[in-house]
Amino acid sequence: LLPILLHLYIYRRATPTTLPTFLLLGPSGSGKTALLTLAERAQAATTRTSTSPLAVEALLPDGLTPASSSYRSAGDPAFERARRFQLIDTPGHGKLRHYAISKLANPTNVRGIIFVVDAASVADETGLNEAAEYLHDVLLALQKRYTGAKTSKGPTEIPVLIAANKSDLFTALPPHLIKLSLEKAISNVRKSRATGLKESGAVLTADQGDLEEEREWLGEGGEGPFEFWQMEEVGMSVDVRGGNVVGTDGADVKTWFKWIADQL
Template sequence: LLPIALHQFIYRVQSPTALPTFLLIGPSGAGKTAFLTLTERNSAAQTHTSTAPLTIQALLPEGFVPSSSHYRSAGDPAYERARRFLLLDTPGHGKLRHFATARLVNPSNVRGIIFFIDAASVAEDTGLNEAAEYLHDVLLALQKRYTGAKTSKGPKEIPVLIAANKLDLFTALPPHLVKISLEKAVSEVRKSRAKGLKDSGVAMGAEEDMVDEERNWLGEGGEGSFEFRQMEEVGTSVVVKGGNVLGGDGTDVKNWWDWISEQL
């Protein structure tokens, strides 16, 4: 009997499902798969593709320290354990996005969301609007998760990293402009969604209409513009950090590893 119990114990400790998970989200073509592949290659000896096709088990690269382990030394089993995490790639294609949002509604072990965007594509309206619509929906899902929580303390925070990728391209917007452009575009999405609701709400009573509007309005009330820092009110930090997975001069993903380290 003992060996079985031991086996189960070890399985539970090592079970990949217990590892902190980061979701890779964003429009297709942003570089999610490229980042996943890079991560897998970086820690080649320790990673493996798990049974779920889009999940890989990864290890924080050398030189990055999980925030929970600042006082531990390398070689300490707890330190080594804290460096392990899962990266879950989600399909960016519009019809498959429910995949990502379903995971948001019921997140087990989701430690953070990495929203990838192509910083060159957001320099154009089409790319910017597509990214903004997707981002709006992700942030609204997080807001609803917070406001719908049963406990007064609110659910555990799920921070968001907006990874402005492809900075090696000379047409790419620098991260601070990516941030401003996205905030503006998300404001527009918010406005047009509210209008859509109002237009479709003919059958609803005025009161229901109001409640529904409030629930679906991202960020603070009022007609002003949306800013990412409004998400802090609903327990979600949103930061924009630049990098590039590929490019002539090699990769630069240090900012993103730093952010992941802070969450581990």
């Protein structure tokens, strides 16, 4: 058994996944698994290697050009290689979120985060707050990674796509309203988290300096409302784009794949 295990180990070490990777995050029920399945099926005609149930290798659909290959033409081997990427699904359940968020601390090959929200469920307060809390934590983890980096160059930028899914539903909010609603809800999350910290700090009589340093404040230091553009200062662009994975008229995921193409 040992030689076999050793062989497997060496094999795995020798063939690391170097594909550009996109992490799928978001509340459960938002459509992450459906999107993963769609991406996998879309390239079922070509050779496919699923690395694990939660990760699939996918191919940029025809007609989209990877940003790094804009001067090459389809058929060029380098162009074809650049079309390949990996999507990794992460659990959206509350208790498993730390797993997803911990992945953000050291994201090897991660080119972007796709945060999937249910465009209909964010129309009500419960759904909106759930998405906002999760998104707040994801953005804060990315911000800490950026501000905590020791190199003078700083870490590579990680763009975030908020995929407003289920736009086929009658009750779905349009992307611009989702953006405004999330920004407002994240402002509230940010405020309540800061209050919680202050209260625990008072009990601990902690060193004020340390407390300042560990301030878990997302985005700009000011007390004004949170807006996504504030994340640009910490190496993140945040885009909100609508689409749907399933629906009576079929899937519409063009805007998301276009975003992926821009990161490749």
